[in-house]
Amino acid sequence: MARRARELLLLVMLGASVPAVAGLFSDDEARARIQALAQENQKLREDLKALEERVGRLDAQLRAQGLIDLVQQVEGLKAELAKLRGQLEVNSHAVETLDKRSRDLYVDLDDRLRKLETGATPLAAPAAAAAGTPGAATDTGAESRAYEAAFNLFKIGNYQAAIAAFENFLKTYPASPLAANAQYWIGNSYSALRDYKTAIAAQQKLLSLYPNSAKVPDALLNMASAQTELGDRATARKTLEDLVARYPTSPAADIARKRLSSLK
Structure with missing residues (x-):
């Protein structure tokens, strides 16, 4: 009897504990699922982060490729600019060389004309010097020097x-046969200094004071050059046309004809 009572009591106790055990297993399963979801979420976050990083890298690459294209265009423009700059330097050097050569030719021509005018010797002494007037030949030599x-x-x-x-030469020797030449080289010097307005004024003074000088055609040519440099092409053309009309057989007229064709 006592044994049976104990067995019944044990069965009652076991029955009472079954729901608790069942509850215990349900909580563990829930926690397991939560943990599984947490792990899955973590993996998703990692995957998302990896994907964002990949997108970022791709975006950076696309942007970099765009910049590379721009850089290539800029480099191409730089190369073209360098080429043009080099050509400009070559052309500028050629212009300077031609300008110097032109001045040298005029210098040489002036030398020859002056020697022809003076007989390749110091300026001819005036009659007083021929008669033996002291100091006259010395003055003539000083003028030439x-x-x-x-x-x-x-x-x-x-x-x-x-x-x-x-x-100073013109002040000292205003009646010299070389006075017109001196005035011309004053104007040419101003042109070389790029003071074109003063150069034109100097050559106009030559035209006014020495209208019959052999230097008049050259003075007109120098004026036209200065007028062109100042951007006054219309006046330059008129000056060149005047030069060709008045002195058609002069060397300056040949140059003027070529310049007129380029001014069209």
């Missing part, structure tokens, strides 16, 4: 000093 000194300054490119020397 003064012009030569000013002309040498021009030839070496010292234009400011050449202008001063030629102006």
Whole structure:
């Protein structure tokens, strides 16, 4: 009897504990699922982060490719600019060379004309000197040396000093047969200094004071060059046409004809 009572009591106790055990297993399963979901979410977050990083890298690559294209275009423009700059330097050098050669030719021509005018000797002495007047030949030699000194300054490119020397020559020897030449080289010196307005004024003074000089055609040509440099192409054309009309057989007229064709 006592044994049966104990067995019944044990069965009651076991029955009472079954729901608790069942509840215990349900909680564990829930926690397991939560943990599984948490792990899955973590993996999703990692995958999402990896995907975002990949998208970021792809975006950066696309942007970089776009920049590379721009850089290539810029480099191409730089190369073209360098080529143009090089060509400009070549052209500028050619212009300077031609300009110098032109000045050298005029210098040489001036030398030859001056020697023809003076007989390749110091300027001819006046009648007083021929009669034996003391100091006359010396004065004539000083005149020739003064012009030569000013002309040498021009030839070496010292234009400011050449202008001063030629102006001093004109003050000292206003009636010299080389006065028109001196006035011409004053104007040419101003052109070389790119003072074109003053160059034009100097050559106009030559035309006014020495209208019959052999230097008039050259003075007109120099004026036209200065007018062109100032952007006054219409006046330059008129000056060149005047030169060709008045002095058609002069060397300056040949140059003027070529310039007129380029001004069309």
